[in-house]
Amino acid sequence: MNLLGKREPEVYGSQTLDDIIRTLRTSFIEIEIEHFQSNIEGELIDSIQTAVGIYHGVVLNAGGYTHTSVAIRDAISGSEVPVIEVHMSNIAAREEFRHNSLISGVCLGTIAGFGAHSYTLAVEALKAYLKKVR
DSSP states (O other): OTTTTTSOHHHHOSOOHHHHHHHHHHHTTTSOOOOOOOSOHHHHHHHHHHTTTTOSOEEEOOGGGGGTOHHHHHHHHHSSSOEEEEESSOGGGSOGGGSOOSSGGGSSEEEESSTTHHHHHHHHHHHHHHHHHO
8 A cells, every 4th residue: 555656557547545545535525534554564453453442443554464364354354443444456256365355254345446445335335234234
């Protein structure tokens, strides 16, 4: 995520993570949007676990950890916070090893394949879910 706009722009587009966050904050002015990015699995786990009682939901792009991290799956499963899994690319249309998400089964839902707009769709889905359960 820290290389968005530079890494494989034909797959991930030219927007940076800061661009995406800025778009979300402009599109959803009624929602306080915080973001956290790390390439370190343990820091992602800590962030998910500390979201409990602070945030109403999490939009998570676990990147490559999607396919490998039982620990991130357990953090999501053990938290009380609804999590939407998001991917900019359609992971089902990519290399076979990307087809299996270890975290999908413990997430509220998954949105993939719409580039940076995947984040907008994820926030909209989370917003609709929270409206329904409140």
